Amino acid sequence: MAKKAINKVTIVGCGPGSKKYMTWYALQQINSAEVLIGSRRLLSLFPDTEADTFILNNNYKVLITRIVSLRKKKNIVVLVSGDPGFFSYAKLIIDKIDIENCEVIPGISSVQMAFAKIGRSWNDACFMSLHGRTAKLASVVKKIMENDKVAVLTDNSNNVKLIARKLLEAGLKERKIYICENLSLDEERIRKFDVSSILKIQVRDLNVIIFLDED
């Protein structure tokens, strides 16, 4: 007797946050999910889903265990922010169950959207993430010192003020800094500063920071 094929786990890049930036194919896959996994913010985009939902905080071990045990019986869709290939826990899932058992649907990354908003190309940019990674601060500062165009993901504790202080200590007060907050969401805000002004401002938690060496 032929063996029943095991469902692939679908990992959907949900873009920067507003549903209007998601692809039609991604929405179709979400619609046919039996189990929908994602952060509270992403799950709230689909209040009418008939799938069983599982809210992901930082419980990645539980996430992997659940996927491994459910994937033989159910059609699982995992929602990730932005693009699954860019600083995403999609990697943990693919490393664990292998790409042959996954379908990865790309999404618009927060950095793509940030560059679109400031009207710059991103093919010549460098990318780093401080999201949950205090230890990376020195490497981020080094990257900014060595490159003209650097985009950094931050969080509320590993934030742009920490970077700005280090840049001032290193004498890089001329860098221009774009702060791109809540992209595609309510209270979206795009602002441009010099390094010392950053120390005086309030920044929303969800942001992409772009450092440019320009006049």
Ligand SMILES: C[S@@+](CC[C@H](N)C(=O)[O-])C[C@H]1O[C@@H](n2cnc3c(N)ncnc32)[C@H](O)[C@@H]1O
């Ligand atoms: C874990 S990373 C995921 C990045 C995601 N894979 C991507 O391609 O955008 C989360 C970080 O992405 C950035 N981010 C995600 N959505 C954003 C948005 N709507 N506006 C600004 N930054 C966002 C923030 O820096 C946040 O801390």
